Amino acid sequence: MGIERTFSIIKPDGVEKGVIGTVISRFEAAGLKPIAIKLKRLSQAEAEGFYAVHKERPFFADLVKFMTSGPVVLMVLEGEGAIAKNREVMGATDPKKAAPGTIRADFATDIEKNTVHGSDAPETAKVEIAYFFPEVEILPYEWRKKR
Ligand code: CMP
Numbered sequence: 001m002g003i004e005r006t007f008s009i010i011k012p013d014g015v016e017k018g019v020i021g022t023v024i025s026r027f028e029a030a031g032l033k034p035i036a037i038k039l040k041r042l043s044q045a046e047a048e049g050f051y052a053v054h055k056e057r058p059f060f061a062d063l064v065k066f067m068t069s070g071p072v073v074l075m076v077l078e079g080e081g082a083i084a085k086n087r088e089v090m091g092a093t094d095p096k097k098a099a100p101g102t103i104r105a106d107f108a109t110d111i112e113k114n115t116v117h118g119s120d121a122p123e124t125a126k127v128e129i130a131y132f133f134p135e136v137e138i139l140p141y142e143w144r145k146k147r
Contacts, residue, residue: 004082005035006119007128012070013113015039020073023103023116027077030089035139036076038132042068050131059112066112074132078144083125086118 010023024034042050047067054060077086091102095114098105108114119125129138 001081001084003078003080004122004125005076005078005129006032006082006086006125007117007132008075008077008086008119009117010073010075011113011115011117012066012072013109014107014115015071015073017107017115019107019115023107024075026089026103027075027086030085031079032077032082032086032089033079033144034075035078035144036074036133036137038074038137039071040074041071044068050128062112076129076133076138083119083122087120090116090118 008027010020014020014023027034044064047064048055051060051063051067054063057063079085089103091098091104091108093104093114094111095104095108098108103116104114119128
């Protein structure tokens with residue numbers, strides 16, 4: 001599989017619950033290294049654009065409202081098989097179905113306030129990373145390899 005990059009968001013409920021550090025610790029413990037991080041509040045346009053694939057879904061308006069309701073942490077994670085690994089550490093989208101010990105099982109409130117987002121495939125990871133992080137904001141290789 002090799003070293004991959006994936007995109008991660010700690011959603012407004014995760015920031016509000018005070019688990020930014022805990023979530024990042026879990027990623028690091030799983031071998032997912034943050035190589036770019038920012039904390040910001042998404043605009044309506046940013047959230048709509050990010051979730052454009054869901055725009056016909058009944059939950060789209062609520063999703064955008066929630067994702068703009070408070071600050072989020074945007075991250076690029078890198079590691080061996082990072083896309084699948086991140087999904088494993090997050091647990092299922094619906095916290096009621098998430099395996100014990102996963103981030104969503106431990107911290108999510110419901111399917112909307114589910115604490116984290118993670119890319120679901122290599123192609124989406126690429127698009128999602130580029131949506132928020134120009135390459136110049138990602139830690140250069142010379143520094144990444146030292147960790
Ligand atoms: P996320 O991985 O960020 O991608 C889309 C989000 O829509 C998803 O996580 C959920 O938080 C949210 N969502 C809300 N309702 C639903 C639903 N019924 N099915 C799937 N996703 C939902």
